[in-house]
Amino acid sequence: MLRAAAGTGLLAATSPVAGCGRSGPDPRLTIGSGTRPGVYIRMAEVLADAWTERLDLTVRPEVLSTAGSVANMALLRSGRAQLAISQVDSTADYLATLSPDAPVAPRALARLYDDVTHVVVSQDAPYRRLADLRGARVSIGPAGSGYNTIARRLFDAAGIGVQGLGKIIELGLDEAPSALAVGDLDAFFWSGGVPTDGIVELAGVHPIRLIDLSDVLSRVRANSDVYTISTVPAATYRLPAPVSTLSVRNVLVATAAMPDDVAQMLVRTVFDEQPRLSAANPAAVTIDSRSAIGTQPIPLHPGAQAFYRATKGYSG
Secondary structure, eight states: OOOSSSSSSEEEEEEBTTTTBBBBBEEOOOOOOOOSSHHHHHHHHHHHHHHHHHHHOOSEEEEEEOHHHHHHHHHHTTSSEEEEEEEHHHHHHHHHTOTTOOOOOOEEEEEEEEEEEEEEEEOSSSSSSSSGGGOOOOEEEOTTTTTHHHHHHHHTTTSSSSGHHHHHOOOOOOTTHHHHTTTTTEEEEEOOOSSSSHHHHHHSSSEEEEEHHHHHHHHHHHHHHHHHEEEEOGTTTTOOOOEEEEEEEEEEEEEEEHHHHHHHHHHHHHTTTTHHHHHGGGGGGGTTTTTOOOEEEEEBBBHHHHHHHHHTTOOO
């Protein structure tokens, strides 16, 4: 086990990382994740445990519970975190504000899985299209979340904007389902893996539907090619029928300042521990080394590039 000096960032040590063929710094790391019961924080907790074991770290990486992607990019900018899980659209928005060689610029380690936008309403509600929510009480997600941004873009595409809502509410997944069930909300947004535990739990006690977004998807995608069209099967949440919705890739990112050898070992652990990640949430089943390089427009970290080059055809 390494003995690391006190402080923040990548800390000095004198012994090699056990089993990694690496000597020098014992990385003390912080990762921005999300809110419970979402996929980000479950995945970050598993990764923190796996990195601690695989890299024989003195200090387990700190997992920060945050509002989501936008907040995580702010953590990278401030230096409070060296790693984050984020939607690729929010990451690209952040990258565009930086000079290409900024030390806090995001560099992708791997594409993890795709987030699917859920617009959840009660099953007996009259809302069928996004534009039907004009005048309704809608939670668009907390400020700092990636799906808050997506909700705003979708309402713009629907021609009503968030200004057309009766009441804009910013609840996370820890509060929105219960608010819908008791009638305090007409609809709420969520962007996450399918299935998302919090929505599965809601559907078990309160019948729901997801609003089909077919009529606005082409307009949103015309403005950004990071979005794709996805289908949520009816059986996922006991829905009356499958729905078409928006999906966006999630990426595990580090800062450009992270040493290449540290980044390479972190990526290797993602694939070595894929079964454990999948056990934590089914969304992680899609983690695959062949698709993991699909992080555009976020460039891969040089350490990640080295991993993928060295493990062509890597299967765990």
